Amino acid sequence: MAAEDGFVETVDRAAEEGRTPFYERARERNLAPLWRVLGGLVTEEPRSPAVPAHWAYSDVRPYLIEACDLISTEEAERRVLVFENPGLPGQSRITPSLFAGYQIIRPGEVAPAHRHVASALRFILEGKDAYTAVAGERTMMEPGDFVITPSWTWHDHGNESDELMVWIDGLDMHMVNLVSASFREGYPGRSHPVTRPEGAAMAEVGFNLVPVDFETTSQTSPIFNYPYRRTREALEMVSRTRAPDACHAFKMHYINPLNGKSAIPTITTAMQLLPKGFRSSSYKSTAGTVFSVVEGKGSVTVGDMRFQLAPKDLFVAPSWFPIQFEAESDLILFSYSDRIVQDKLDLFRESRGDA
Ligand code: GTQ
Numbered sequence: 001m002a003a004e005d006g007f008v009e010t011v012d013r014a015a016e017e018g019r020t021p022f023y024e025r026a027r028e029r030n031l032a033p034l035w036r037v038l039g040g041l042v043t044e045e046p047r048s049p050a051v052p053a054h055w056a057y058s059d060v061r062p063y064l065i066e067a068c069d070l071i072s073t074e075e076a077e078r079r080v081l082v083f084e085n086p087g088l089p090g091q092s093r094i095t096p097s098l099f100a101g102y103q104i105i106r107p108g109e110v111a112p113a114h115r116h117v118a119s120a121l122r123f124i125l126e127g128k129d130a131y132t133a134v135a136g137e138r139t140m141m142e143p144g145d146f147v148i149t150p151s152w153t154w155h156d157h158g159n160e161s162d163e164l165m166v167w168i169d170g171l172d173m174h175m176v177n178l179v180s181a182s183f184r185e186g187y188p189g190r191s192h193p194v195t196r197p198e199g200a201a202m203a204e205v206g207f208n209l210v211p212v213d214f215e216t217t218s219q220t221s222p223i224f225n226y227p228y229r230r231t232r233e234a235l236e237m238v239s240r241t242r243a244p245d246a247c248h249a250f251k252m253h254y255i256n257p258l259n260g261k262s263a264i265p266t267i268t269t270a271m272q273l274l275p276k277g278f279r280s281s282s283y284k285s286t287a288g289t290v291f292s293v294v295e296g297k298g299s300v301t302v303g304d305m306r307f308q309l310a311p312k313d314l315f316v317a318p319s320w321f322p323i324q325f326e327a328e329s330d331l332i333l334f335s336y337s338d339r340i341v342q343d344k345l346d347l348f349r350e351s352r353g354d355a
Pocket of ligand 1: 169
């Protein structure tokens with residue numbers, strides 16, 4: 001057992017004062033006593049510094065519009081308002097391991113090309129006919145589409161439509177930075193040249209077929225746009241052919257079709273359908289998860305917080321906070337988490353029901 005401050009419980013606090021001179025001398029050698037901190041380092045259960053939080057799109061959208069008047073994409077590089085977990089202010093974190101932001105791009109704008117080791121996902125909320133280009137191939141984005149920017153690929157975003165385009169950015173840079181493996185560079189030019197026709201990646205690997213001798217060295221899915229139309233159809237069909245899971249109803253992970261594994265090697269991504277009237281059993285896991293409401297209405301309880309849900313809202317369930325849903329209409333949720341990293345490292349745990 002350990003006390004809240006991390007002290008090992010057996011430490012005699014009265015005796016600690018006499019040890020202070022030793023601690024001071026040890027500090028001069030950059031040494032510190034483990035027994036004063038062990039409880040906070042090796043905890044009995046996950047203790048996320050993040051808290052449950054919810055952002056209603058109707059509250060946030062005016063800030064995005066205001067940002068458009070204040071700064072261009074050229075000036076900002078990426079015009080993004082970052083979701084800061086209230087438990088982790090000033091750190092650009094929605095959970096300790098994940099970044100989330102709303103990116104907005106106006107008609108005619110281009111967010112200039114760059115590349116980085118960090119992987120990104122885009123989940124489209126508003127607009128159409130804006131593109132993202134990845135390694136020389138463009139894809140047009142529509143609401144509900146899940147788009148991937150794989151590690152170290154040149155990418156730029158452009159809006160050639162007459163509507164605003166808004167999406168959620170999810171990035172793994174905090175994991176990359178944890179192991180100090182980040183590189184980035186700007187492209188010498190606004191956008192990277194288009195070298196492949198739109199739809200090339202989908203044609204190659206999007207139909208359970210692959211060109212003979214197809215080769216890739218990346219673990220990231222070569223499909224970089226999973227269109228909502230197809231995701232929605234898959235959920236609909238699965239909801240007719242399977243029984244709902246008590247905790248998740250119908251929840252599907254996005255996969256890399258070449259290996260059946262996570263579409264992004266560092267971020268688990270999923271879409272789920274909770275049918276009208278569904279009340280889920282309580283569920284908790286070690287994977288801190290960011291949710292975006294795609295369709296429908298309902299509510300969610302995360303820990304002791306209850307949030308009313310409407311389309312385009314975003315909420316976060318940190319590690320080991322119980323989560324429970326009530327769907328007032330068919331409720332569709334996109335989500336992403338660090339589960340895949342935990343799975344790979346044998347760290348993931350979950351608990352179903354009220355246990
Ligand atoms: O669009 O490349 O929200 O590099 C943060 C970092 C978006 C992007 C973000 C990025 C991007």
